[in-house]
Amino acid sequence: MTTIPTAERAERGPLSTDELAARIARDIPPGSYVNLGIGQPTRIAEHLAADAGIVLHTENGMLGMGPAAQGDAVDPDLTNAGKVPVTELPGAAYFHHADSFAMMRGGHLDVCVLGAFQVSQHGDLANWHTGDPDAVPAVGGAMDLAVGARRVLVMMKLFARDGAPKLVPACTYPLTGAGCVSLVYTDHGVFEPGPDGVRVRETYGITVAELRERVSVDLLD
């Protein structure tokens, strides 16, 4: 197995949300069928090349989803998974919920990008419930996507607001899926979880040595 050397970019700051969205967009192959999770991942759509032939799937029954609808174009019958009014692109298709999720589980969806509370070094994903007894648990389509999409990419900040790393040896929050994450894109770097630990592909605003100080996962050399 060949090892790709880590691209360390400590001299620049961490990626902004827009830069991170653009970074992920660059890794989505032309012609892919893609589901962007609610919240920050929806911003990746703004960075997909118009001529790349990438088709967006939304879990509530549509392929060929276009940008958010503005003004008179708002149609209450046409929303994305976050219930935001959206538009349809030429060649769009509508289908019911059982079909929409058959597309996921059946392995027809090439890529999904999800937010996360935590990702473990083995690629376990926690993104639906903090376990707080006062929180109202809500899973939506996250478990179906985590299991079904051929590649599951995570878009998140590397550190929570309190400074705690979100890339962890083992998730302390309830899991969404086990061993399902292919790559983790964060403001401080791109990480590849695996059975032996995490390979650091790129860093932003931090060195690998500093990462070893701040995260407690096994970082592979």
Place this chain on the structure above:
Amino acid sequence: MSATAVAATTDEAVAGVEDGSTVLVGGFGLAGMPFDLIDALIRQGAGDLTVVSNNAGNGDVGLAALLQAGRVRKVICSFPRQSDSYVFDALYRAGRVELEVVPQGTLAERMRAAGAGIGAFYCPVGVGTPLAEGKETRRIDGRVHVLEYPIKGDVALISAHRADTLGNLVYRRTARNFGPVMATAAGTVIAQVTEIVPAGEIDPETVITPGIYVDRLVRAEARRFTVQGAR
């Protein structure tokens, strides 16, 4: 099923729903929500209901209004917590409504199974998570699956775009969502539509829900509600 009946009013359409019923409610957020049938069900008075729907109400309308009226004992859904789900959130925190969270695709497939006469099915979603705890598992083709049982409704309330007098339904854009699945999965299926045309006026090639599934139809104006605070 017997022939589809066209009701003159929404009150007539929901007549006879009994206390303790399991009610499948279409819609994803407010798209496809059968607002008028729910308002009629509130007037009709059935309570102690188990509601199966993707969400647990938005704002003060539709499913949120049914919850606010105190008619719902339990909600089975995938995503109760939203920007404007304050009615459900308050009832849940006060311990006045039960909640069963089901992954969205599993929710759809459990209803599909009920409508298709499937006794149960193995599904890989949720393995290793709290939502699979206590469920039977089986390794199939190297992958662990959990056994999921059908969800059958006593009643389904759905919204479609157009119908003909035989109950054939056409939907509009993403308001289709759970409608076609729920239409197969309940003892009495009640659909509100914005237009009812004579049989023969809908191109048979475009029918999404065939009339065999639909028991009662009623015409109601389209609403234009959108979810507040969605992002």
